[in-house]
Amino acid sequence: MVELRRTVVIKLDLPEGADESLRGTVDQFKHCANAASEWCWHGDDGYHVTSKAKAEQTLYADLKDETDLTANLVQKGIRRAVEAVKSGVSRLKNGGQTSRPTFSKPSVVYDKRSATFNEDHATLSTVDGRIHAEYILPDDLEGTPHRRYLLNDDYEPRMATLQYDADADEWFLHISLRSYDGDDTETGSSTEHTTVLGVDLGIDTIAATSTGKMWSGGYLNHRREQYQRVRGSLQRRGTQSAHRTIESIGGRETRWADDYLHCISKALVQEADAYDCDAIAFEELTHIRDQMPKAKKFHAWAFRRLYEYVEYKAEEYGINVVRINPAYTSQQCSKCGTTLEENRPNGDHRFECQKCGYAVHADYNAAKNIAMKHVRRRQKSIGGRPRVNVALKSGTVNANGRYSSTV
Ligand SMILES: [Zn+2]
Structure with a gap:
C-alpha cells in the first residue's frame, strides 16, 4: 500500500x-x-x-x-x-x-x-x-x-x-x-507503542497508579467525618439557624471534596503524560458497591467525580480514559498471574502472592492488573505482536510480560 x-x-x-x-x-x-x-x-x-x-x-x-x-x-x-x-x-x-x-x-x-x-x-x-x-x-x-x-x-x-x-x-x-x-x-x-496507566480506586487510598503513585483517602474521610459530627449535633438542636448552618456545611463539604478530587485528577493526568501514556484505565464504577462493602454513597459520588475530572482533563492531552471490569484485580498477582483469595490474607492493604511471594501494596498491585486487563483487551483487538504496554515505576511491561526499562 x-x-x-x-x-x-x-x-x-x-x-x-x-x-x-x-x-x-x-x-x-x-x-x-x-x-x-x-x-x-x-x-x-x-x-x-x-x-x-x-x-x-x-x-x-x-x-x-x-x-x-x-x-x-x-x-x-x-x-x-x-x-x-x-x-x-x-x-x-x-x-x-x-x-x-x-x-x-x-x-x-x-x-x-x-x-x-x-x-x-x-x-x-x-x-x-x-x-x-x-x-x-x-x-x-x-x-x-x-x-x-x-x-x-x-x-x-x-x-x-x-x-x-x-x-x-x-x-x-x-x-x-x-x-x-x-x-x-x-x-x-x-x-508505535501504546502505553496505559492503570488506576485503582479505594477508600483508604483513594487512587493508586500502576506507576506506584498513591493518594490517601484518609484526609477526605477524616474531613467528612468531622462535617458529619457537626451536622449531627446541629440536627439534634433542630433550630431554624441550625438548619441554615447544615445547608451551608453541605455546600462547603462538597466544594472542599471537589477541590481535592480536582487536584488528584490533575495529578493523575500529569502522571499519565509524564509516562507517555495514551490511555488511563479505571475500573468500572458500577462494581464499586459490591467490591467495597465499606464504601458509602459518598465514595460512589467521589469516584464518579474523579473519573469525570480525569476524563475531562485527559482529553486536552489526547489521552483516552477507559473502564475495565475489575473482577479479581485485587486477588490476582500482577507478577505471576496467580489468583487466590489468600493473596489478601488480612483484608488490609498488603498483597502477598502465595505462589511467588510477591509482596506489595494491594492497591498498587490492583492498579497494575487493571492496566494489564486493558492491555490484553487492546492486544486482542489489534492482533499481532505486543505493542501495548503497562506503565510501571521504571519502565513498561507488555501483554507477554516482557519488561522494558525507561530509566
Ligand atoms: Zn505471584
Missing part, C-alpha cells in the same frame, strides 16, 4: 504567556539535543553512538531531572541528536567531512503524545504544562493545504515541528500527515 506524507505549515495564535512557555520549551529541548549530541559524538570509546536505545538509557534520567520537559519531549530531544549523529556518520563514511551536530534553531519535535492536532487548534506540551494554540487560517480555505490534508479524513496527523521565525516574531507548526489506509494493524504504526 502506498503511503503518502504531507506537511502543512500553520501560523499559530497564542494565548497570553504562551510565548514565554514555548521559548522555555525550545531552550530545554535544544539543551537535551545538544547534551545528547555531545555524548554520542565520539562516545566514550571514540566511536559515534548511533543507537537511540543506548543514548536514551544513558541520558534520559539526568535530562529528565535537569529539565521541566515531559518524558516524551526529553526522548524526542535525544532522538533528534542521534538522528543527526547518524547522518554525520554516513557523511564520514562517504568520504565527506563533518563535525559534531549542534542545535541552535528554535524548534521542538512533537508527536501525538506531546500534542493534539485538531481542526482549528493544537495543544502543545511545554515547560509550563499544555498550551492551547489556535491556527491562523485564511478566510477561504478552498484549495489550501489545510483543507486538502488537515481537514481530510484520508490523512492522519502523525507529528509536528514547532518553529519560531525570529524575523517575523511568529510561531509556526509544521504538521506532518500520513495518508490513512484504514488498516492500522499491518502498517507503519506497528512501531
Whole structure:
C-alpha cells in the first residue's frame, strides 16, 4: 500500500504567556539535543553512538531531572541528536567531512503524545504544562493545504515541528500527515507503542497508579467525618439557624471534596503524560458497591467525580480514559498471574502472592492488573505482536510480560 506524507505549515495564535512557555520549551529541548549530541559524538570509546536505545538509557534520567520537559519531549530531544549523529556518520563514511551536530534553531519535535492536532487548534506540551494554540487560517480555505490534508479524513496527523521565525516574531507548526489506509494493524504504526496507566480506586487510598503513585483517602474521610459530627449535633438542636448552618456545611463539604478530587485528577493526568501514556484505565464504577462493602454513597459520588475530572482533563492531552471490569484485580498477582483469595490474607492493604511471594501494596498491585486487563483487551483487538504496554515505576511491561526499562 502506498503511503503518502504531507506537511502543512500553520501560523499559530497564542494565548497570553504562551510565548514565554514555548521559548522555555525550545531552550530545554535544544539543551537535551545538544547534551545528547555531545555524548554520542565520539562516545566514550571514540566511536559515534548511533543507537537511540543506548543514548536514551544513558541520558534520559539526568535530562529528565535537569529539565521541566515531559518524558516524551526529553526522548524526542535525544532522538533528534542521534538522528543527526547518524547522518554525520554516513557523511564520514562517504568520504565527506563533518563535525559534531549542534542545535541552535528554535524548534521542538512533537508527536501525538506531546500534542493534539485538531481542526482549528493544537495543544502543545511545554515547560509550563499544555498550551492551547489556535491556527491562523485564511478566510477561504478552498484549495489550501489545510483543507486538502488537515481537514481530510484520508490523512492522519502523525507529528509536528514547532518553529519560531525570529524575523517575523511568529510561531509556526509544521504538521506532518500520513495518508490513512484504514488498516492500522499491518502498517507503519506497528512501531508505535501504546502505553496505559492503570488506576485503582479505594477508600483508604483513594487512587493508586500502576506507576506506584498513591493518594490517601484518609484526609477526605477524616474531613467528612468531622462535617458529619457537626451536622449531627446541629440536627439534634433542630433550630431554624441550625438548619441554615447544615445547608451551608453541605455546600462547603462538597466544594472542599471537589477541590481535592480536582487536584488528584490533575495529578493523575500529569502522571499519565509524564509516562507517555495514551490511555488511563479505571475500573468500572458500577462494581464499586459490591467490591467495597465499606464504601458509602459518598465514595460512589467521589469516584464518579474523579473519573469525570480525569476524563475531562485527559482529553486536552489526547489521552483516552477507559473502564475495565475489575473482577479479581485485587486477588490476582500482577507478577505471576496467580489468583487466590489468600493473596489478601488480612483484608488490609498488603498483597502477598502465595505462589511467588510477591509482596506489595494491594492497591498498587490492583492498579497494575487493571492496566494489564486493558492491555490484553487492546492486544486482542489489534492482533499481532505486543505493542501495548503497562506503565510501571521504571519502565513498561507488555501483554507477554516482557519488561522494558525507561530509566
Ligand atoms: Zn505471584
